[in-house]
Each structure stands twice: as structure tokens, then as C-alpha cells.
Amino acid sequence: MIYNIKVIRQLNVKFIILLLILSACSSIPKNTQNSCSIFEERYLWYKHAKASYEKWGAPIHLQLAFVKKESDFNWLAKPPRTKLFKVIPFKRPSSSFGYSQAVKGTWEQYKRETNNALATRARFKDSVDFIGWYIHKTNKILKISKKDAYKQYLAYYKGWGDYKNYSKDKKAIIYATSVKDMANKYRKQLTLCKKNLDKNKYIIF
Numbered sequence: 178m179i180y181n182i183k184v185i186r187q188l189n190v191k192f193i194i195l196l197l198i199l200s201a202c203s204s205i206p207k208n209t210q211n212s213c214s215i216f217e218e219r220y221l222w223y224k225h226a227k228a229s230y231e232k233w234g235a236p237i238h239l240q241l242a243f244v245k246k247e248s249d250f251n252w253l254a255k256p257p258r259t260k261l262f263k264v265i266p267f268k269r270p271s272s273s274f275g276y277s278q279a280v281k282g283t284w285e286q287y288k289r290e291t292n293n294a295l296a297t298r299a300r301f302k303d304s305v306d307f308i309g310w311y312i313h314k315t316n317k318i319l320k321i322s323k324k325d326a327y328k329q330y331l332a333y334y335k336g337w338g339d340y341k342n343y344s345k346d347k348k349a350i351i352y353a354t355s356v357k358d359m360a361n362k363y364r365k366q367l368t369l370c371k372k373n374l375d376k377n378k379y380i381i382f
Contacts, residue, residue: 205250212241212363213370215250223374225302233309234316234323238367240305242326242360243333246352247278252299254278276304287311308333326360327353 208214216223248254272281275298296303
């Protein structure tokens with residue numbers, strides 16, 4: 178009986194430690210307006226974003242700008258629920274979730290095409306890899322440069338099939354403009370800290 182109590186206590190301690198680690202890794206960075214601050218606080222995020230760039234050719238500053246616009250770096254982000262009679266919480270307008278706000282259907286397509294069955298939308302590493310994959314496919318399907326933050330985000334927001342109708346969507350244009358501006362801001366900031374980030378030799382977990 179005493180042995181069982183000790184085992185339970187050990188498991189409880191391990192569980193608490195695991196929760197603290199997950200909480201620290203998934204919390205929102207203090208300054209999401211500055212790419213250097215983000216990566217200084219979450220260095221492994223830089224390694225993951227760089228890996229996505231090397232794999233898919235999607236610039237790091239674009240990846241960050243997409244995450245900033247979609248979820249503001251909230252790993253549990255979801256679209257707000259619609260309301261019945263303007264009062265009663267109802268269904269969410271889409272299945273978007275996580276850092277990238279990828280919908281279920283597109284996420285499943287990403288997992289199939291990349292053989293990444295364990296990928297989750299709540300993990301930054303998988304989310305930026307998804308964004309890199311999407312930007313790469315947009316380049317192949319719509320012939321949009323991977324460096325074109327404005328048009329790449331329009332394709333991300335509208336989807337490949339409906340991209341051609343973006344000019345009729347004022348909200349999409351406003352969003353894409355803000356992403357382009359944010360991407361430029363992140364890009365300029367990264368020029369100041371990229372060398373130091375690349376000097377670090379931390380291991381990717």
C-alpha cells in the first residue's frame with residue numbers, strides 16, 4: 178500500500194512537470210510584433226521555421242506573418258462561435274484551429290502528402306511546416322512567387338480554388354495587405370539578429 182502511494186506521488190510529480198513544460202513551450206511570446214524577440218524567447222521556433230524554409234522555400238518572415246495574422250501565436254486559437262439571436266453561442270464558422278488556423282480538410286491533405294501522420298495543429302513545428310507546404314503548393318498551382326507575401330496570403334485565405342475571386346473580397350485584400358506589411362517588418366528585424374540566431378547550436382527536439 179505504501180509502495181502504491183509512492184508510485185502515485187511520483188506519477189503526479191512527473192505529470193505536473195510535464196504540464197509546466199508544455200505550458201512554457203506553448204505560451205504566447207511576450208512581444209509578437211518583433212521577430213527577434215519571438216525567436217530569442219522561443220529559440221527552437223527559429224530552428225523549426227528555418228527547417229521549413231530549407232524544405233519548402235517559404236521565407237521565415239512570411240511564416241511568422243501568417244501565424245501572426247491567423248492566431249497571434251495562440252496554439253489553441255479557434256474562430257469565435259456564431260450566435261443565435263445575437264445572444265446564444267452556436268457553431269463555429271469553420272474548423273480552423275491552432276497556430277496556422279488550418280481547416281481539418283487541408284490539414285489532412287498536408288499529413289497525407291508529407292507522410293506526417295502525427296502532425297498536430299497545436300504544435301508550432303508542424304504549423305510552420307504546414308505553412309511552408311501551403312506556400313510551396315501555391316507557387317506550383319498558381320505560379321505565385323514564394324516571396325510575394327500579399328498574393329501568397331490571398332491564396333492562403335481564399336484557398337487555391339477561389340483565389341481568382343479575391344478582388345471581390347474586400348476583407349481578404351485588407352488582411353493580405355496587413356500580412357505583407359507585417360512580413361516586411363519581420364524581415365527587416367531578422368536582418369539584425371539572424372547571424373546570432375544561426376550561431377546557436379541547440380538541438381531540435
